[in-house]
Amino acid sequence: MTTTAGSCNEHAGLGAELRALVLSTLDRLEPVLERMRTEPVTQTAETCANCPVCALLAALRGDHPELAGQLAAYASGLLNVLRAALEEGAPAPHGSPAAEPDPPQRRVQHIVIDRGPVPR
Numbered sequence: 001m002t003t004t005a006g007s008c009n010e011h012a013g014l015g016a017e018l019r020a021l022v023l024s025t026l027d028r029l030e031p032v033l034e035r036m037r038t039e040p041v042t043q044t045a046e047t048c049a050n051c052p053v054c055a056l057l058a059a060l061r062g063d064h065p066e067l068a069g070q071l072a073a074y075a076s077g078l079l080n081v082l083r084a085a086l087e088e089g090a091p092a093p094h095g096s097p098a099a100e101p102d103p104p105q106r107r108v109q110h111i112v113i114d115r116g117p118v119p120r
Contacts, residue, residue, distance in 0.1 A: 016063060019086055021080075022086060023083065023086060024081050024086075026082065026083050029079060030076070033072045033075050033076045033078065033079065034072075036068055036069060036072035037063045037069055037072040037073045037076060039069070040064065050067070052067065055067035055068050055071075056068075063100070
C-alpha cells in the first residue's frame with residue numbers, strides 16, 4: 001500500500017462521497033423545513049407558546065406552533081450556508097497542486113517618539 005502525504009489511495013474518493021451524501025440529505029430536508037416554515041400557525045389553548053418542550057409536543061401532535069416555524073426558518077438558513085460551504089469547498093484534483101495564496105502585505109509606519117531632555 002503506497003501512501004502520499006496526507007492521503008490514502010484506498011480511500012481517495014471518500015471525501016467526495018461524503019459530500020454527495022450530505023448534499024442529498026440536505027435536498028431531502030429542505031422541503032420539510034419549507035413546509036414547516038410556510039404553514040399557518042395553529043395552536044390549541046392548553047399549550048404554552050414559549051416553551052420549547054411544549055412546542056415539540058405540539059409539533060408531534062400535528063399542531064404548528066409559532067416556535068416551530070421560527071426554528072424551521074433558522075434551520076433553513078443554516079442548511080443554505082452548509083450547502084454553500086460544501087459546494088465551494090470541493091477539493092482540488094489530486095493531479096494539480098493547490099495554488100499558494102499571496103502573503104498579506106504588512107504596513108509599517110515609523111513613529112518618532114520625542115521624550116524630551118534626558119535627565120542626568
